[in-house]
Amino acid sequence: QITLKESGPTLVKPTQTLTLTCTFSGFSLSTSGVGVGWIRQPPGKALEWLALIYWDDDKRYSPSLKSRLTITKDTSKNQVVLTMTNMDPVDTATYYCAHSGIAANWFDPWGQGTLVTVSS
């Protein structure tokens, strides 16, 4: 059974850097074709893809946020970390990490999500 769980601060101040950790089980990020992605959802709004890292350390970013995002993995710890710099109130959202399987172009399953509020 694949599970993922996000962790990190619930409140950050404007201009600060957000660091979120996705801890997963039930699969290995060293398996060929596997990836972990990050997706966010502002309150009451739609889903927005942020970044994805593959088993071979290939990294993909949303073009609109690329300059602010960094995604890394620690295969030994079964963790993926997303950092987002220069946080703004518009970045207030629930942040999800999700598994992308071998040769899959979709996300399944997702973590429960973590709500991050940006406010001074």
Added chain:
Amino acid sequence: EIVLTQSPGTLSLSPGERATLSCRASQSVSSSYLAWYQQKPGQAPRLLIYGASSRATGIPDRFSGSGSGTDFTLTISRLEPEDFAVYYCQQYGSSPEYTFGQGTKLEIK
């Protein structure tokens, strides 16, 4: 960038009725790269359909997906009370690799 437009924004139906949700892409999308998710309040999205028409593990057969090119459809043949939720389509392409539609809210009439 491929933009996905879902319609209608809100669909009001009764249990037992048939639901038809649309997802239209601004450019042609490979059927292999189109997925549908269900999201209930306070929950993470759940994968329903991948490859435009393949049901994910554990998804009831009242859910079906179809379409090609720029027009895709999610159909729920006979609505159950637990089906009332928000539905998103998602495509895989190039830069950005993944985009989502704005969602269709399926509400009880």
